[in-house]
Amino acid sequence: MKGRVISTLILWGAVFGVILSNWLPGYYLLFNFISVVGLLEYYHFLRKEGARLAYGSAVLATVFMISGVIYFHQNHGEVAAWAWTGGVFTGLCLWVLCAAIWCAKDRSPLETVGGTLSGFIYVTWLSHFMVLVVFGIPQIAQAGTGGMYLLYLLLVTKLCDTGALLTGMALGKHKFFPRVSPKKTWEGLAGGVVVSVLASFLFAKYFHGTSLALITPTAAIGLGLVLAFASVIGDLAESFLKRGAHIKDSGNIIPGIGGMLDLIDSLLFTGPVLYFYLRFFAS
Incomplete structure (x- = not known):
C-alpha cells in the first residue's frame, strides 16, 4: 500500500506539473511514454503465447503518430493532423503485411499482422484520443x-x-x-x-x-x-x-x-x- 501511495503521488505530481505549466515538450514526453510502454506491455501478453510480432515497427509508428498529432494540430490544423494519423496507420498496415510475408516461414502471417495491429489499435489509437482532448478541439486549443x-x-x-x-x-x-x-x-x-x-x-x-x-x-x-x-x-x-x-x-x-x-x-x-x-x- 505504501508503494501504491508513493507512486500515485509521483504520477499525479508529474501530470499536474505538465498541465499547470502547459509545457509543450512535457505533453510530448507524457503521451509518448504512456503509449509506448502500454503498447510494449500488450505485446508482452502476446509474446507469452509465442506470437511473433513486428513490435519495433509499431513502437516507431506510435512515436510518429503521437508526436505528429500534437505537431500538426499546433501548426497546420485539424485536417492535416487527421491526414497524418491516417497516413501513419496505413503505412504501418502495409509494412507489417509485407514483413509478415517476408518473414513468415513456418508461421502464419495472420499472427504477426493481427497481433501487431491489434496492439496498435488498442493502445496507440485509443490513447491518442487523450492527445486530441488537449490539442484536437479547435475551441479548446484556441483558448x-x-x-x-x-x-x-x-x-x-x-x-x-x-x-x-x-x-x-x-x-x-x-x-x-x-x-x-x-x-x-x-x-x-x-x-x-x-x-x-x-x-x-x-x-x-x-x-x-x-x-x-x-x-x-x-x-x-x-x-x-x-x-x-x-x-x-x-x-x-x-x-x-x-x-x-x-x-x-x-x-x-x-x-x-x-x-x-x-x-x-x-x-x-x-x-x-x-x-x-x-x-x-x-x-
Whole structure:
C-alpha cells in the first residue's frame, strides 16, 4: 500500500506539473511514454503465447503518430493532423503485411499482422484520443485550456476506479463479472459510478465559467455517468486480456500499481468518449 501511495503521488505530481505549466515538450514526453510502454506491455501478453510480432515497427509508428498529432494540430490544423494519423496507420498496415510475408516461414502471417495491429489499435489509437482532448478541439486549443479537460478526464475516470475499489472493499457482496474479474462487485460498481458523477458535476460547477467552458454542470451529470460506464468497460477489457495471458499485472514499471496498462486501461475507453462529446455535442 505504501508503494501504491508513493507512486500515485509521483504520477499525479508529474501530470499536474505538465498541465499547470502547459509545457509543450512535457505533453510530448507524457503521451509518448504512456503509449509506448502500454503498447510494449500488450505485446508482452502476446509474446507469452509465442506470437511473433513486428513490435519495433509499431513502437516507431506510435512515436510518429503521437508526436505528429500534437505537431500538426499546433501548426497546420485539424485536417492535416487527421491526414497524418491516417497516413501513419496505413503505412504501418502495409509494412507489417509485407514483413509478415517476408518473414513468415513456418508461421502464419495472420499472427504477426493481427497481433501487431491489434496492439496498435488498442493502445496507440485509443490513447491518442487523450492527445486530441488537449490539442484536437479547435475551441479548446484556441483558448489554451486543453490541460484542464485532460485533468477532468483523469479525475472522473480514476475516481470511478477508486470509488469502486473502496466501496467494493467495504460493502461488496455480489459478484459483478466473476468470469473476467472475480473481485469486482455490483456494490463497487454503484459506488464508482456515484463518485464519478459527483466528481464530474463538482469539477464542472467550479471551472465551467473559466477553463471548462464546454461542459456545463448539468451536462456534467450525464457525461460523468457515461464516462463511469466506459471506465468500467475499459477496466474489464484489460482484465480479460490479462486473464487470457495468465498474468496478474500488465507489468511492474509502477511500484504498487503494476504496469502502464493497469493505469490507463479505463482511460483508453473514456478518452474517446470525452473527445467525441466535446467535438460534436458540446457547445
